[in-house]
Amino acid sequence: MPSFAVSAPQRTYQAIVERGILGRAAQYIPNGAGKVFVVTSEDVWRVQGVALKQGLGSRAFETLFLPGGEETKRLAPLEALAEEMVHKGADRTSVIVAFGGGVVTDMAGFLAAMFMRGIDVLQIPTTLLAQVDAAIGGKTGVNLVAGKNLIGAFHQPLAVLIDPVVLATLPEREYRAGLFEVVKYGIISSPSLFWLLTRRQPEVMAGAPEVVDEIVSESVRIKAEVVSADEREGGLRKILNYGHTIGHALEAETSYSRFLHGEAVAFGMIAATHLGAATGHLAEHREEMLDCIAAYGPIPSLEGIAADRLLARLARDKKTIQGKVHFVLPRRVGEVEVVTGVPSETVLRAIEAALA
């Protein structure tokens, strides 16, 4: 099974896609490491805890629980866990194993970045979204009321262990939400992935192992390449925000409680498609993109959401620099462009079209 190198200033590490790798987790804890702290959520632990326990073998570990859910992705739970770690004997040689979906991997990664000014973290994502995106590339953090991921740090893991077997127990809604991030990779960079998602939707939805492994591996390959080229999002990494700018506004506007992150990204990709068409950036594949996003839906109701309120939130997104909102707009399947200076009225119309 494939392994992809992620090269960053902090370290170079592997994102490994392999069925059953959970059972070998202990191999990725360095010799000489101190106490191991598995940071997870109750629901993940209930379903996958036994498999990780087996994977850690004779390694002693403590289990720490985060509440789970985007609305709980705040600083306060991390302070509580840091206190608990000290109480349980953590020191600078301790290792955190981040075991869960994107909220857990982001939060546990941030805890590792902050604890005693930085300890090692091993990322073991258990949702499709975290496997193809959140757990790779060192972005860690939590939300503020004012916006998503507004406090955080770059903290690269020891490795990312991606076991597609765990996806079999994922609730269908979570699986669909992750698939929207996979669609994103197809649109920004991989026509072969996009057309596979289009043509083999029933197999993707049924979780056919060969297809799942292919879409996960291709997504991880792209993520690893992009992060290796531009860890700090000075240029190329911005393309990973396709669908995210407007998606983040939707999540914040609904207090992080109505939409899963991937669902908000789906909405953002629909709006970006309309915006690409309105600004003349989109040259082809408009219907194909909209159809592919719809094929992995539905997303929750957009009832009651006001376009002008989403527009106002864009200015507060952390991707907005010196008042300029950066949009990633599609040109065709496999090609996007980062665009600034789009008139607010045009953005408003695109959001209205996506809400319609």
Ligand code: GLY
């Ligand atoms: N999730 C976007 C990034 O990692 O840059």
